[in-house]
Amino acid sequence: MYQKVQKYKIYFAISLAIAAVAVAIFFGMKKQQIAIVNGHAISEEQFRASMAHASVYYGNIQKAYGKGVTEGIPSASDMETGILTSLIEDELITEKLEADLGRVWSDLVSEKLKSVKDSPDTRQTAAVLYGMDWGNFKREILSRQARKDILSDQLFLKKQKIEDWLVVAKKAADVKIFSQKFSWDGSKIVENSN
Numbered sequence: 055m056y057q058k059v060q061k062y063k064i065y066f067a068i069s070l071a072i073a074a075v076a077v078a079i080f081f082g083m084k085k086q087q088i089a090i091v092n093g094h095a096i097s098e099e100q101f102r103a104s105m106a107h108a109s110v111y112y113g114n115i116q117k118a119y120g121k122g123v124t125e126g127i128p129s130a131s132d133m134e135t136g137i138l139t140s141l142i143e144d145e146l147i148t149e150k151l152e153a154d155l156g157r158v159w160s161d162l163v164s165e166k167l168k169s170v171k172d173s174p175d176t177r178q179t180a181a182v183l184y185g186m187d188w189g190n191f192k193r194e195i196l197s198r199q200a201r202k203d204i205l206s207d208q209l210f211l212k213k214q215k216i217e218d219w220l221v222v223a224k225k226a227a228d229v230k231i232f233s234q235k236f237s238w239d240g241s242k243i244v245e246n247s248n
Contacts, residue, residue, distance in 0.1 A: 089138065089238075090230045091145040096138075104137045107194065110185035131245055138236060138243040144198050146223045147205050154208060159201075166200040167192055 089096040112127050128136060151159035170176070172188070180191035206216040221241065229238040236243050 087232050088236075089142060089232065090228075091142050092149060092228050094145050094149065096141050096145060101138060101141060104141065104194065105134060107184045107186055108133055108137060111183055114183055135236065135243040135245055140198075142227070142229060142238075142243070143220060143224070144201065146220070146227055147201050150219075150223065151201060151205055151208075159204065162204050163197055163200045166203065167196055170196055 086098055087095045088098045088101045112133070115127065148159075155162070170192070177188045180186050180188055180195075184191060184195065186194065202216065205219075209216050209219055224241050231238050231243070235246060237246055238244075
């Protein structure tokens, strides 16, 4: 009888350890995500990188035009909500392109990016304005714009505007936010009041 109890204690301890590891992995993965849009994750790292690039960009604008220039420069809070909203919109755009065009959409993005002049001047501009190397600039800034342009063109052929499509897509989207600081109001990210 004692051996049976010992045997079950060992099984119980092993089961408890496995459950603890599974819970730790689950919550660890959630902490790395700031949002999920229709099942697709937006990582905290992606959000923070976009914030850093935007901060460099607006900091450089202020350097160029003087510290007193604040018109057109968003507050840190507005920058955060705007960037997270734009990442959600990009996810919806990517999802729509995949649904409508299949794998062809990534080829269209590549073709569109080929038209961007890759010169020392454009590389320097990306580095100075955004604090990004050329590869990251193409991936983070130009690719997002290319996807938006391609969808805009597709919608234009159907006599629709991307702005109207985004309104409907955002309302229909299943958006989950994993931050106590933000929430989704059906059209944009809003900062929660504490």
